Amino acid sequence: MGKVTGFMEFERLAEEYLPVNERVKNYKEFVLHLTDDQAKQQGARCMDCGIPFCTTGCPVNNIIPDWNDLVYQQDWRSAIDVLHSTNNFPDFTGRICPAPCEAACTLNINNDAVGIKSIEHAIIDKAWENGWVTPQINPNKTGKTIAVVGSGPAGLAAAQQLARAGHAVTVLEKNDRIGGLLRYGIPDFKLDKSGIDRRIAQMEAEGVTFKVNQHVGENVSAADLERDFDAVILAGGAEYPRDLPVPGRELEGVHFAMDFLTPNNKMVAGDVVPNQIKATGKHVVVIGGGDTGSDCVGTSNRHGAASVTQFELMPQPPEKENKALVWPNWPLKMRTSSSHEEGAERDWSITTTALLGENGKLTALKGARVEWKDGKMIEVPGTEFTIKADLVFLAMGFVSPVQKVLDAFGVEKDNRGNAKATTDGEGCYKTNKAKVFAAGDMRRGQSLVVWAIREGRQCAREVDAFLMGSSSLPR
Structure with missing residues (x-):
């Protein structure tokens, strides 16, 4: 815990942002991490709650009270060690995680939760600034080889854990750079890609081999991977987007969100992107109210869109949750x-x-208001409207991972098209194929980066045990 009476003395302190008029001019990160004194004060609010629900609310089970207390004591060196003991990449989660730990914070029952995410952000940034994040090289090599398909957070976490166990790990990525959806799905203003690059350098020093432009089912044979490696982990993302089957869907100007976001990230990285979708001076409508839709909004603003409108099919949620009803669970x-x-x-x-157009080009979106009764959506008569639209981005979530990869390995799927593998009992994360494991979105479907890290770490332990008979890797 922090200070005994800290939760009564100090208020929650949020991280500051650069002003809007400054940050929309570029794609740089604009969240300013807490100062040492601010982080100390925030850590002081961590109370002696007895049962730290924050730890169980966190998918990687971060030992949050411990590093909150260490930050309160200003022992930053020990704080990063505790943080890294459960989370390979707090530099990612400290920036883009929605922080389910804070929803579960005991103080959140009748007060504002401890700013756990902001403290995590401060810890990892200070660790990099002081050179405390270094390669952990295992000199004792096992001679076992593992292929990891996909270099998103699940694949990277699994690869790093297995390399530290002494195995030879090769990560295969279908894109031209390592990082998966961290690289090409999340805008740079939320996650600067230099953070990925320094982790890749760390992992290369630990013995991980990275190969790009490796697409299983196209230029890489699943059979060859099974033959050449002692184990294979499928850790790709859930990349098939949910479509919108309405009249006018084929019009020019209607795009899946990733067809907008991914080329923009490549442009920011310095690539020349032919026929890049630009929102400059255009009326943009984003369909879908989640994080991907929000990323389309932020990117459109940086392009200089004439207007940006975002629609969500579900009802508007309440301003505040009923904490007595939902705590410690993630609230709507x-x-x-x-x-x-x-x-x-x-x-x-x-x-x-419907989507309306002229000469094959989108000009407007036609919609209506709906009500939800007995779990069914009912269109409200007389609420039809038409809104000008030059671009429509479909950001309604993702249905499943790339089927071509699963089919290439002959992996059994669940009813949602994900790789079928359990997370408990004997054979965790193992598919129906003897040497093939699955983790992250490839196994559980669209989810959070922190869940992908958890699954990558747990899958690594199961692969280590599969190859060596037992494992000392944490689960």
């Missing part, structure tokens, strides 16, 4: 992202009925 409540604050009109309970 109104959430406004930094991108929304930069400029966007938002509306809820909206269905798109």
Whole structure:
């Protein structure tokens, strides 16, 4: 815990952002991590709650009270050791995790939760600044070889853990750079890609081999991987987007969100991107109210869109949750992202009925308001409307991982098209194929980066045990 009376003395202190008019001019990160004194004060709010629900609320089970207390004591060196003991990449989660740990914070029952995410952000940034993040090289090599398909957070976590166990790990990525959806799915203003690059350098020093432009089912044979490696981990993302089957879907100007976000990330990285989708001077409509939709809003604002409107099919959530009812679980409540604050009109309970155009080009979106009764969506008569739209981005979630990869290995799937593998009992994370394991979105479907890290770590332990008979890797 922090200070005995800290939770009564100090208020929650949020991280500061650069002003909107500054940050929309570029793609740089704009969240300023807490100062040492601010982090100490925030750590002081961690109370002696007896049962740290924050730890169980966190998918990687971060030992949050311990590093909160260490930050309160200003023992930053020990704090990063505790943080790294459960989380390979706090530099990612400290920036982009929605922080389910804070929803589970005991103080959150009748007060504002401890700023756990902001403390994590401060710890990892200070660790990099002081050179405390170094390769952990295992001199004792096992001679076992492992292929990891996919270099997102699940694949990277699994690869790092297995390399530290002494195995020879090769990570295969279908894109031209390592990082998966961390690299090409999340805008740079939320996660600067230099953070990925320094982790790759660390892992290369630990013995991990990275190969790009390696697409299983196209230029890489699943049979060859099974033959050449002692184990294979499938750790790709859930990349098939949910479509919108309405009249006009084929019009020019209607795009999946990733067809907008991924080329933009490549442009920011310095690539020349032919026919890049630009929102400059255009009226943009984003369909879908989640993080991907928010990223489309923020990117459109940086392009200089004439207007940005975001529609969500579900009803508008309450401003505040009923904590007595939902704590310590993740609550449904109104959430406004930094991108929304930069400029966007938002509306809820909206269905798109048609996309309108002229000469094959999108000009407008036709929609209506809906109500939900007995679990069914009902269009409200007389609420039809038409809104000008030059671009429509579909950000309604992702259905499943790339089927071609699963089919290439002959992996059995669940009813959602994910790789079928359990997370408990004998044979955790193991598919129906003897040497093939699955973790992250490839196994559980679309989820959070922190869940991918958890699954990558746990899968690594199971692979280590499969190859060596037992494992000392943490689960």
